Amino acid sequence: xxxxxxxxxxxxxxxxxxxxxxxxxxxxxxxxxxxxxxxxxxxxxxxxxxxxxxxxxxxxxxxxxxxxxxxxxxxxxxxxxxxxxxxxxxxxxxxxxxxxxxxxxxxxxxxxxxxxxxxxxxxxxxxxxxxxxxxxxxxxxxxxxxxxxxxxxxxxxxxxxxxxxxxxxxxxxxxxxxxxxxxxxxxxxxxxxxxxxxxxxxxxxxxxxxxxxxxxxxxxxxxxxxxxxxxxxxxxxxxxxxxxxxxxxxxxxxxxxxxxxxxxxxxxxxxxxxxxxxxxxxxxxxxxxxxxxxxxxxxxx
Amino acid sequence: xxxxxxxxxxxxxxxxxxxxxxxxxxxxxxxxxxxxxxxxxxxxxxxxxxxxxxxxxxxxxxxxxxxxxxxxxxxxxxxxxxxxxxxxxxxxxxxxxxxxxxxxxxxxxxxxxxxxxxxxxxxxxxxxxxxxxxxxxxxxxxxxxxxxxxxxxxxxxxx
Numbered sequence: 178x179x180x181x182x183x184x185x186x187x188x189x190x191x192x193x194x195x196x197x198x199x200x201x202x203x204x205x206x207x208x209x210x211x212x213x214x215x216x217x218x219x220x221x222x223x224x225x226x227x228x229x230x231x232x233x234x235x236x237x238x239x240x241x242x243x244x245x246x247x248x249x250x251x252x253x254x255x256x257x258x259x260x261x262x263x264x265x266x267x268x269x270x271x272x273x274x275x276x277x278x279x280x281x282x283x284x285x286x287x288x289x290x291x292x293x294x295x296x297x298x299x300x301x302x303x304x305x306x307x308x309x310x311x312x313x314x315x316x317x318x319x320x321x322x323x324x325x326x327x328x329x330x331x332x333x334x335x336x337x338x339x340x341x342x343x344x345x346x347x348x349x350x351x352x353x354x355x356x357x358x359x360x361x362x363x364x365x366x367x368x369x370x371x372x373x374x375x376x377x378x379x380x381x382x383x384x385x386x387x388x389x390x391x392x393x394x395x396x397x398x399x400x401x402x403x404x405x406x407x408x409x410x411x412x413x414x415x416x417x418x419x420x421x422x423x424x425x426x427x428x429x430x431x432x433x434x435x436x437x438x439x440x441x442x443x444x445x446x447x448x449x450x451x452x453x454x455x456x457x458x459x460x461x462x463x464x465x466x467x468x469x470x471x472x473x474x475x476x477x478x
Numbered sequence: 479x480x481x482x483x484x485x486x487x488x489x490x491x492x493x494x495x496x497x498x499x500x501x502x503x504x505x506x507x508x509x510x511x512x513x514x515x516x517x518x519x520x521x522x523x524x525x526x527x528x529x530x531x532x533x534x535x536x537x538x539x540x541x542x543x544x545x546x547x548x549x550x551x552x553x554x555x556x557x558x559x560x561x562x563x564x565x566x567x568x569x570x571x572x573x574x575x576x577x578x579x580x581x582x583x584x585x586x587x588x589x590x591x592x593x594x595x596x597x598x599x600x601x602x603x604x605x606x607x608x609x610x611x612x613x614x615x616x617x618x619x620x621x622x623x624x625x626x627x628x629x630x631x632x633x634x635x636x637x
Contacts, residue, residue, distance in 0.1 A: 191530075191531055192531055192557060192558070192561040195531050195532070195534075195535050195553075195557040196554060196557060196558065198535070198550075198553075199535065199538070199550040199551075199553045199554035199557060200550065200554065201550075202539075202548075202549045202550030202553070203548045203549065203550035203551060203554070203596060206548045206549040206550065207548055207600060212549050215539075215549065216543055216549060219539060219540055219543040220543050222540075223495065223540060223543065223544060226492060226495055226496050226499070227499065227544075229496060230496050230499050230500055230501070231501075234501065302501045303499040303500075303501060303544075304498075304499050304500060304501045304502055304507055304510075305499070305544070305546040306545040306546050306547050307504075307507035307508045307510070307608075308508075308597055308602050308604050308608075309546060309547075309602065311546045340546075347546055354601070354602055355601065355602070375602075377504075
């Protein structure tokens with residue numbers, strides 16, 4: 178007779194199998210990009226849940242819009258008109274300057290910088306891992322987003338795309354502790370690398386030469402080295418500089434220009450991206466960033 | 479298993495996944511309990527022969543994709559705590575709710591340690607409060623989750 182009081186033990190073999198499977202998945206996912214299809218598949222399955230979760234904040238915004246008075250709309254319209262006038266005035270100067278820039282560049286024989294095409298995307302209001310700085314966009318590979326493309330808001334660079342599914346994309350912000358962006362000082366032109374440290378209002382610059390001429394208030398732009406980020410976009414402003422007397426290095430803290438925690442709408446820059454280091458051997462020689470022309474069309478907005 | 483019962487199980491798992499990605503302010507996000515673990519512990523206590531390790535593994539992969547971590551991180555943790563749960567479920571079932579909650583705290587702590595250990599190994603060091611806070615809140619939530627899911631389970635006659 179079977180003893181009904183015998184505990185129904187989970188046997189050890191299956192659990193070891195699953196643990197082994199999980200550990201190898203983690204290992205592969207950490208070292209290579211071969212698991213992207215699995216990630217995309219699951220991501221597509223949970224897409225409806227994501228939409229559902231991000232619905233209440235969106236609905237809140239709609240209701241607010243509904244109850245906006247005519248007067249507040251008129252005021253806002255007025256303010257926007259003023260702003261547009263101001264920007265147009267600046268643009269006039271820009272046109273002259275960029276023509277001059279192109280002329281000088283052609284005199285020097287260097288390539289002319291093409292204007293970047295962009296895609297407008299919106300943030301999905303869902304939380305991810307609290308120890309990483311990731312955001313989710315509501316557009317994906319169907320809209321032309323690719324891994325590695327730079328994401329900006331109207332103040333500066335926000336981050337880069339790390340995962341793409343057909344209709345969503347994950348962006349790693351420049352403040353993620355694993356992220357580093359090559360930058361250049363506007364004043365002086367010195368180059369460095371800005372590391373994220375996990376808080377949305379701080380970047381770190383380490384191991385600057387002790388003689389470097391850096392002051393709080395200096396502007397940092399992307400240097401374009403590495404081929405990930407297009408050159409010349411604002412990244413951060415230096416907040417404080419410290420000199421490590423013992424090691425003989427300066428380190429600096431900077432505040433990102435982009436509003437990493439507040440922007441609702443972002444722009445994805447569609448310039449071709451240099452392949453990731455892990456992809457390079459497969460593709461033979463890496464193509465230069467300028468030669469690839471897969472830009473399709475300007476988005477309608 | 480009757481189709482209605484299956485629907486209830488899938489629905490509870492989907493809701494726990496949604497709670498996992500519900501937007502919270504930054505300071506509160508690290509205290510979010512592992513809802514998927516809580517729901518899986520309940521179902522594996524109630525239906526130990528049907529909710530096995532592979533369910534935990536698949537659910538773990540779903541949590542990994544929603545949280546943007548490494549694939550396998552939560553899958554590993556959930557498989558391990560469900561294995562323990564499967565071995566002792568008969569003793570846990572007859573405990574009072576407060577005692578059960580303490581047991582759940584132990585499982586959630588193990589779950590948290592396994593997840594954050596991987597996090598630490600690839601270079602991010604979570605603050606110490608992260609280890610303690612979320613499992614404690616999960617423990618406080620356990621009685622309510624237990625009562626709610628038991629009510630649902632009895633309504634759809636899942637044995």
